[in-house]
Amino acid sequence: MAVALRRAGEEQIRRRRRRPFLFGDHLAATAVPPFNGGGVPYSSDPRPPGALWGRPGEGGGKGSVPLRLPGGSPLPLHRHPHHPGAGYHRRRLRQAPALLPRPLPLRLPSPFQEQVRILSLGGVRSSSSSTADGDAADESGSVSDGEPPRSPSHCAELERVCKVVEELFAADCSMEAVLDQCDVNLSGLLVVDVLERFRHAHKPAYRFFRWAGRRPNFSHDAETFTKMLFVLGRTRQFETMVAVMKEMGEKGFLSMEAFEVSIKAFASAREMKKAMGIFQLMEKHNFEAGLDTFNCLLGALAKAKLGREAHDLFDRMRGHYRPDLKTYTMLLAGWCKLKNLSEAARIWNEMIDEGFKPDIVAHNTMFEGLIRGQRRPEAIKLLELMKAKGPQPNTCTYTMLIRDLCKGGKMEHAMACFREMIDAGCVPDVATYTCLLIGFGNAKQMDMVGRLLKEMQEKGCPPDGQAYNALIKLMTNRKMPHDAARIYKRMIGLGIEPSIHTYNMMLKSFFRANDYENGCAVWEEMNRKGICPDDNSYTVLIGGLISHGRPEEAHRHLEEMISKGMKAPQIDYNKFAADFSRSGNPDVLHDLAQKISFSGKIGVSNMFMDWAERMKKQAS
Known part of the structure; x- marks a missing residue:
């Protein structure tokens, strides 16, 4: 029975x-009408x-x-x-509950008629884990296109000064004495550009900054101080950064930009107490820490994948600031970065309850969160809801869906979405085309890559530096260094200036293919063009030199890297020490062990010490 x-x-x-x-x-x-999406698939869902x-x-x-x-x-x-009963849903434990904003009934009062709401999701599994996005490093603080162009004489002076700083600092010579004799025509713009050139190497940058401050007929201003703050924050030299801020306060050079640079630096390093201390410093110097500054801190925390900390801060400061739509959007972005969709839904509900109407930025944030959380069916439903009730999807909305489809190798569906995007009146931008270029490249459909590049030129949307970097990365991952070099040459021919990421990928491409000569040629071209290597540059170069059995050259660049204040890289130190021990110079390994210990790699330092002792015993 x-x-x-x-x-x-x-x-x-x-x-x-x-x-x-x-x-x-x-x-x-x-x-919500069913989404055909030009053929974009999503799993069947018995729920309404x-x-x-x-x-x-x-x-x-x-x-x-x-x-x-x-x-x-x-x-x-x-x-x-x-409708199936509640017990039906309780039994189907593996089915994730839906997460989708929906319009309020049309009979509601007009202020709320077009608003969207997300029902609370007690059953959604929150995930605080995050995966690397592979995004390029933040290049904020670089010379922007809106600034006045540099004159030829300024560029020549910049190259002369940077060459002196680079060569003499690496040789551990008296850089300041030589600069004194060079009769440098100092200006605020020159100091800013030199600091920008050495933004990855805080030691030479800071020494030059201090030398410039001691020169007669020149004094730092708010702009040069803020640029120095940016370099120190980027390299996480927080003690020096705080000292510089104190000096700025004494000289009256503190500004809202300086405070925002500091807040972002501390937040990106997960230094919550120091970030909050900036608010106290603002009050001390009679700066009003308004809602915009508070939103800046929340945005920095969200970008650093500290959504929970951002929300805790929001709760603590709720009585001090009256949140606006941007505040809730920052909180929403923080939870979406963590793929914690249940908390994101709760923030969305609270935003509606407080009387705010989510704009296209908030909708796109939620849309991206659904895609990141592998909830494409709900994302597509949200897209249809936006088309039906507003705000209308824009180019960014469609690009996020196209990127997700390309990442999953669904190129037919990505092209269908691309066509639908054009039919909807959204003009594709370079980011849209770049997603398709990467997708077809990974699918080994290089004919489509060529067709898209041609179409970009015809549509007046030529590839930019990021698009070419994506193609170079594609060729690097496929171990096709000469194709990467051809793309690089085409990039140069079109007048697009390579970035540090371009050179890093070219280095990786050649060293992966065991092409030592061309790898070193890329490094030399970087130096010739005045590109300051970052941590990744040195890591790729030193690793390549070790793999090619050139421990002496690797040692020289390793010392250079540490002397600039960078952390010792993740490389095969065992092979490096073993190869270097054949040269029979234990003192070099002993000195290197001491330098590496200061950079925090105690295990590597001890290993070098052991190799040095072995070499001494063998020599005796």
């Missing part, structure tokens, strides 16, 4: 799963679009869910008689 009852129950569940859901007439106005039902047991009446409004009473949405 028990077996028969169990089978009858299973049969009833199967019937319920096959039964189509029908909207009631009273909800017809809020139904928009997740109108929420969690079992919620609400004041049986089989209903309250729809809360600011200042209003709950509106029950009655369960359709054919």
